[in-house]
Amino acid sequence: MANHRTYLIVALAAVAAIAVFLTLSACGAGDNGDSTVEQVRAEGDCVECHRSATPGLVETYEEGPHVNNITCLDCHNPREGLETMDHNGFEVVRVTTAGHCAECHEDEYDQHVSSRHGAPAWAAVAGNDTAYDGREPFTAEQIAMVPEAHQAAVNRGGNPLAAWEGAGAVENGCAVCHEIGAPNADGSVGNCSKCHLRHTVRVDEARLPETCGSCHMGPDHAMLEIYNESTHGVLFSSMRDDMNLGVTPSELTTKDMPVPTCSTCHMSGLNDATMTHDVTERLSYYLFAPISKERPDGAMGRENMKEICLNCHGPSHIEEFYADADLTLHRTNEMVAHVKEIVDGLYADGFAIAGGFDDLLDYKWFDYWHYFGRTAKHGAYMGGPDYTQWHGNYELSLQTFEFEELDAEMRGH
Ligand code: HEC
Ligand code: HEC
Ligand code: HEC
Ligand code: HEC
Numbered sequence: 001m002a003n004h005r006t007y008l009i010v011a012l013a014a015v016a017a018i019a020v021f022l023t024l025s026a027c028g029a030g031d032n033g034d035s036t037v038e039q040v041r042a043e044g045d046c047v048e049c050h051r052s053a054t055p056g057l058v059e060t061y062e063e064g065p066h067v068n069n070i071t072c073l074d075c076h077n078p079r080e081g082l083e084t085m086d087h088n089g090f091e092v093v094r095v096t097t098a099g100h101c102a103e104c105h106e107d108e109y110d111q112h113v114s115s116r117h118g119a120p121a122w123a124a125v126a127g128n129d130t131a132y133d134g135r136e137p138f139t140a141e142q143i144a145m146v147p148e149a150h151q152a153a154v155n156r157g158g159n160p161l162a163a164w165e166g167a168g169a170v171e172n173g174c175a176v177c178h179e180i181g182a183p184n185a186d187g188s189v190g191n192c193s194k195c196h197l198r199h200t201v202r203v204d205e206a207r208l209p210e211t212c213g214s215c216h217m218g219p220d221h222a223m224l225e226i227y228n229e230s231t232h233g234v235l236f237s238s239m240r241d242d243m244n245l246g247v248t249p250s251e252l253t254t255k256d257m258p259v260p261t262c263s264t265c266h267m268s269g270l271n272d273a274t275m276t277h278d279v280t281e282r283l284s285y286y287l288f289a290p291i292s293k294e295r296p297d298g299a300m301g302r303e304n305m306k307e308i309c310l311n312c313h314g315p316s317h318i319e320e321f322y323a324d325a326d327l328t329l330h331r332t333n334e335m336v337a338h339v340k341e342i343v344d345g346l347y348a349d350g351f352a353i354a355g356g357f358d359d360l361l362d363y364k365w366f367d368y369w370h371y372f373g374r375t376a377k378h379g380a381y382m383g384g385p386d387y388t389q390w391h392g393n394y395e396l397s398l399q400t401f402e403f404e405e406l407d408a409e410m411r412g413h
């Protein structure tokens with residue numbers, strides 16, 4: 001009896017030692033390599049107490065990929081610049097930043113901050129001349145992480161529409177989407193939790209069109225609606241239950257996801273392709289601009305995207321698709337340039353005041369390119385015929401006449 005008990009104790013001690021070793025070495029594999037005894041202890045203490053304090057939170061954490069290796073403290077440990085709190089024997093931060101994630105996922109972080117999901121996204125609202133919404137402007141170091149081609153998109157003034165609408169509109173609107181690239185108090189940039197829910201952190205959720213669509217929707221960037229009406233979107237909704245959306249990125253193949261979602265085309269490492277968190281990497285034109293120009297690395301961006309299509313399509317199908325979409329782009333550019341000339345003329349001749357959002361003309365012009373021009377282009381490149389035509393080209397045609405009549409009316413002809 002006594003012998004059995006000794007064996008049992010020795011065996012339990014060995015299991016415990018292996019468990020501690022595995023935890024430490026697995027964290028090492030995650031590149032942080034310096035887990036302390038306190039962190040290992042934290043795993044037990046935080047989870048045990050939070051199972052009654054916030055059971056829903058612990059349950060989602062336990063469904064995610066971090067449950068085996070990553071403790072609560074790994075993501076809630078103090079980092080320079082962040083406000084800390086004394087919490088049941090631990091020092092923790094309430095706000096986890098992209099800087100925490102970067103401690104273990106450096107590549108994903110570097111790619112994120114070099115894309116337009118980084119600093120340009122925040123500067124689109126806040127500009128970079130003064131503190132905004134409690135956040136300091138980007139430092140020179142943070143701006144240096146942005147590729148040169150997009151640095152002008154960081155060094156700009158605050159958005160006039162945001163200024164005009166005021167703090168409430170910004171906090172509940174613009175900022176919720178554009179925070180994806182906001183500066184954090186620890187010097188890091190961005191918010192990974194906009195696509196990876198903070199405690200669930202599952203790739204199947206990040207791959208859903210609805211995740212991207214929580215920001216990429218509505219009249220000015222109707223990607224979700226366009227996707228839903230595209231052949232890809234329709235097929236996805238009929239096949240999603242049979243797809244293996246949770247497979248780890250390095251192993252993702254067309255067998256797991258035979259139909260693309262937003263992430264497949266813009267981010268995933270499908271078959272032999274390399275996964276990227278730089279969503280700018282596969283693009284060729286600035287479609288969001290009033291008049292779209294080619295991007296500095298546009299030709300390469302287009303090749304990168306085509307390589308993804310070619311996992312599932314033949315080359316002539318894809319060449320034709322791009323040739324047609326380019327036609328829409330050039331036609332939209334022509335129409336927007338024509339109306340811009342009318343609008344600039346009215347500003348120049350003093351019939352309205354240029355800049356800001358204080359004339360009806362400002363809004364009509366903004367709707368023209370920002371809603372209908374963009375929608376025609378986005379629809380054409382992502383396979384949404386109704387958006388290209390009835391929400392895009394038709395409105396452009398109709399409103400071109402309206403601008404011509406408005407011009408005559410204002411000038412009194
Ligand atoms: C003895 C119980 C207990 C332990 C141990 C514990 N917590 Fe908590 N924690 C709570 C309770 C209760 C709350 C909610 C009320 C509060 O803020 O005190 C909370 C709140 C939090 C908050 C949110 C604070 C806020 O202001 O919203 C974070 C973050 C947090 N805990 C993280 C941790 C981490 C990380 C650990 C382990 C290092 C941990 N907790 C250990 C009980 C505990
Ligand atoms: C992968 C990183 C990560 C891990 C691991 C993690 N958290 Fe969090 N946690 C976050 C993020 C991100 C937030 C949101 C911070 C913010 O408000 O910006 C957060 C917020 C919280 C909050 C406040 C949530 C709210 O809705 O009020 C609590 C409480 C908390 N965490 C507790 C825990 C506990 C307990 C564990 C371990 C079971 C844990 N966290 C593990 C990233 C993590
Ligand atoms: C202490 C290191 C560490 C921190 C901090 C950390 N992670 Fe992780 N993360 C890992 C490890 C290790 C894995 C692999 C887990 C596995 O495969 O069992 C992982 C897995 C993941 C995965 C899933 C990959 C898959 O194949 O399903 C995502 C997504 C992820 N982390 C995102 C984040 C985000 C976002 C944050 C910050 C909020 C974060 N991580 C913080 C170490 C960390
Ligand atoms: C929290 C909001 C949010 C989510 C979620 C989001 N995005 Fe974005 N995305 C933005 C904003 C804001 C911009 C505009 C950045 C800029 O140019 O200022 C953007 C821009 C982009 C761009 C264009 C980049 C460029 O260089 O012009 C692509 C492509 C993109 N997102 C793809 C995605 C995909 C794919 C997903 C989902 C996996 C996604 N986004 C999820 C907010 C979001």
Ligand code: HEC
Pocket residue numbers: 120121124125153159161162165170173174175177178214215216217218221287288
């Ligand atoms: C529902 C989420 C959402 C809201 C709310 C939102 N945006 Fe955006 N915004 C986006 C996305 C997504 C893009 C990217 C469009 C694209 O790439 O085609 C974008 C693009 C932009 C751009 C063009 C890109 C650039 O870098 O110049 C500007 C400027 C902008 N938004 C400013 C604002 C302002 C100002 C507000 C509030 C008045 C606002 N946005 C509200 C999601 C949003």
Ligand code: HEC
Pocket residue numbers: 098101102105108109110112117180190191192193194195196203206207248249250252263264267268269275277
């Ligand atoms: C625009 C949405 C979006 C944002 C923002 C985002 N991710 Fe991801 N992430 C994804 C998607 C989608 C995947 C899965 C890609 C695929 O299909 O292979 C992914 C996968 C990952 C993985 C798994 C990598 C692997 O090889 O197993 C890690 C780790 C990760 N992200 C970390 C981060 C970190 C850290 C940040 C913030 C710096 C971040 N992500 C921001 C969408 C996002």
Ligand code: HEC
Pocket residue numbers: 209212213216223224225227232260261262263265266282283284285286287288289302305381382
């Ligand atoms: C079948 C592949 C595919 C799918 C699926 C897809 N896209 Fe795209 N997306 C493209 C192509 C092609 C372009 C045009 C690229 C270029 O500039 O050459 C594009 C352009 C974009 C842009 C850049 C717009 C700009 O203003 O420059 C954004 C943002 C975007 N997509 C987001 C999304 C979102 C969000 C979803 C899902 C709701 C999605 N995409 C689904 C292929 C796809």
Ligand code: HEC
Pocket residue numbers: 231232235254257258259260264265305306308309310311312313318321383
């Ligand atoms: C993961 C596989 C996959 C990827 C990647 C993919 N597609 Fe598709 N695509 C499909 C499938 C499956 C269909 C439906 C084919 C059918 O009708 O059987 C489809 C249909 C289409 C259609 C509609 C064809 C028609 O005549 O109705 C177009 C256009 C299209 N894809 C263009 C593209 C472009 C452009 C890209 C890259 C930017 C792309 N696809 C990437 C799988 C993919």
